[in-house]
Amino acid sequence: MQNSKPDTNGAANSAGNGVAMEERIQPSRSFTDEEFERYSRQMIVPGMGKEGQLRLINSRVLIIGAGGLGCPAAQYIAGAGVGTIGVVDGDVVELSNLHRQVGHATSRIGMKKVDSLITHLRRLNPLPTFVPHASHIDPQNAADIVSQYDVVVDCTDNPATRYLISDVCVLLCKPLVSAASVQKSGQLIVLNCPPTPKGLLDRKYAPCYRCCFKKPPPAGAMLSCGEAGIMGPVVGMMGVAQAGEAIKIIASALHLPPSDPDSAPERNLQQPTLLLYSYDLESAVGPYTFRALKMAGRKKTCFACGENSTLTLDGIKAGNPNYEQFCGLAAPRSNLPPEERITAAAYHAAKTRGELPEHVLVDTREKEHFSFGNIDGAVNVPFGKLLMTAAAVKRGGASADQILAPAELEPLPEDAPIFVVCRRGLDSQEAVEKLKELGMDNGGKRKILDIVGGMKAWKEEVDHSFPFI
Structure with a gap:
C-alpha cells in the first residue's frame, strides 16, 4: 500500500504514519508475558478481548495539551496499552498547575510539560512508544502532527485551538474526542467518528466541532482556568472520560473510515451526545450531576464538513481561516480614549x-x-x-x-x-x-x-x- 499523504483538498487516508491500521494489526500475534499480565483484567471485559487489545497496541493516539485534561487522559490511555502516544504542548510545568495536572510533580517544575508527562507515563507503563511534540499546536504544524495518528484527543483550553484541531481532523479523516472544563463544570463530545470525508452528509455521520458550535462564545465570556479557576476533580473527571472514549473508539474499530460510507449504519453507531458535568462546591451535601444532550449529525451548510466546504489544509497553513480573528482573540486593544x-x-x-x-x-x-x-x-x-x-x-x-x-x-x-x-x-x-x-x-x-x-x-x-x- 502506498504511503498516505494529506490531501490539501480534504480527505486523507487514516493511516497516519503511512501504514493502514488493517496492515498494522497482526491477528496471529501473541502477547508477551508482560503484556498478557499487564492487560489481562482489561482483555476479559466483554467487547475487548484479544482483538480489541491488539487494536490498542497497534494504534497511535495524539493527546493535544498536557494539562488538567491531558494528564488523566494520557495516564489511562497509556495504562490501557495504546502502542504509540503523542503529546503536544509548548508550556513548562508551574507550581500553580499541580493541584489538577496530575501527570506532573513538584520536582519537575520548570520542565517542559511534554517531557514531564512522558516521564510520568513511562513509569506507569514502559511498553508504549511516547512521542513528544514540544510546541503549541498551530495552523502551520497541525496537519503534519495530526496526520501521524489514528485518534486525536483535544485537551486544550481555548476555542480557537479547538476549531483548528476539529477542522484538521475533518480534512484528515481522524476521530476527535473533545472536552473542556472550567471552574466547576465540564463537557465532552466525540466528533467525526467514524471518520468520514467532508461533503458526505447524513444524520448517521457524527458532526464536527463547527456543526455543534457554529459561532464561538463572545470573547469577553471566554475565561481560561487562570482567569476563572478550576477544580481538579472536575477537569480530572473529563480527562478520564476522554480516555474512555478514545479506548472505546479504537477497540471497536470506529477510528477506521468505512470502505463504503453506506456501510456506516452497520457499525452500530450511536447518536452523538454532549455530556455535561457539574459539581456543586458550595453545597455540603448533594450529588454531582451528569446530563447528556443529544446532538444532530453533520450539517449540510457546515463550513468545515458541509457539502460546499472550501476548507483545505493548504488554506489553513496560509491563514485561511484566521482562528484568532474568528474567536475574537486578536491582541487586546483599548476601547477607551x-x-x-x-x-x-x-x-x-x-x-x-x-x-x-x-x-x-x-x-x-x-x-x-x-x-x-x-x-x-x-x-x-x-x-x-x-x-x-x-x-x-x-x-x-x-x-x-x-x-x-x-x-x-x-x-x-x-x-x-x-x-x-x-x-x-x-x-x-x-x-x-x-x-x-x-x-x-x-x-x-x-x-x-x-x-x-x-x-x-x-x-x-x-x-x-x-x-x-
Whole structure:
C-alpha cells in the first residue's frame, strides 16, 4: 500500500504514519508475558478481548495539551496499552498547575510539560512508544502532527485551538474526542467518528466541532482556568472520560473510515451526545450531576464538513481561516480614549500625594480574587453582577443605585471621579462604558476612568508583594 499523504483538498487516508491500521494489526500475534499480565483484567471485559487489545497496541493516539485534561487522559490511555502516544504542548510545568495536572510533580517544575508527562507515563507503563511534540499546536504544524495518528484527543483550553484541531481532523479523516472544563463544570463530545470525508452528509455521520458550535462564545465570556479557576476533580473527571472514549473508539474499530460510507449504519453507531458535568462546591451535601444532550449529525451548510466546504489544509497553513480573528482573540486593544485611562503607577502616585482625596475605586474581580488582596478603600462589584444589574436597569427592572450603594456616592461631590480596576485591564474598560451608559458620570461632570492593566499592573508597577492570582 502506498504511503498516505494529506490531501490539501480534504480527505486523507487514516493511516497516519503511512501504514493502514488493517496492515498494522497482526491477528496471529501473541502477547508477551508482560503484556498478557499487564492487560489481562482489561482483555476479559466483554467487547475487548484479544482483538480489541491488539487494536490498542497497534494504534497511535495524539493527546493535544498536557494539562488538567491531558494528564488523566494520557495516564489511562497509556495504562490501557495504546502502542504509540503523542503529546503536544509548548508550556513548562508551574507550581500553580499541580493541584489538577496530575501527570506532573513538584520536582519537575520548570520542565517542559511534554517531557514531564512522558516521564510520568513511562513509569506507569514502559511498553508504549511516547512521542513528544514540544510546541503549541498551530495552523502551520497541525496537519503534519495530526496526520501521524489514528485518534486525536483535544485537551486544550481555548476555542480557537479547538476549531483548528476539529477542522484538521475533518480534512484528515481522524476521530476527535473533545472536552473542556472550567471552574466547576465540564463537557465532552466525540466528533467525526467514524471518520468520514467532508461533503458526505447524513444524520448517521457524527458532526464536527463547527456543526455543534457554529459561532464561538463572545470573547469577553471566554475565561481560561487562570482567569476563572478550576477544580481538579472536575477537569480530572473529563480527562478520564476522554480516555474512555478514545479506548472505546479504537477497540471497536470506529477510528477506521468505512470502505463504503453506506456501510456506516452497520457499525452500530450511536447518536452523538454532549455530556455535561457539574459539581456543586458550595453545597455540603448533594450529588454531582451528569446530563447528556443529544446532538444532530453533520450539517449540510457546515463550513468545515458541509457539502460546499472550501476548507483545505493548504488554506489553513496560509491563514485561511484566521482562528484568532474568528474567536475574537486578536491582541487586546483599548476601547477607551486616553483621557479615560490611567496607569496603576499614576493612580498610586496621585493617591499618595493627596491629589485624590475624594473618589470611588471599583474592583470588578470576583469576590474570591478580591478576598486575597485589594487596593485600600476599593469597593468590590463583580463584573458579572455589574453586567446583570446594568441589563436590568435597561429593562426597567432595577436602579443604577444597585451597582454602587448610595452610601458610597452620596457623601462625595457630584464630580468625584470613579476609578475601575479588574484583574488584567479588560473587564474594567467595559465596566467604564456600562457605568457611563447608566448615567453615573452625571452628564459628564464625573470622570470614570479605567486603571490600565488591572491588578496585574498594580503588582508590576506598585506593589511587587501583591498576591496576584
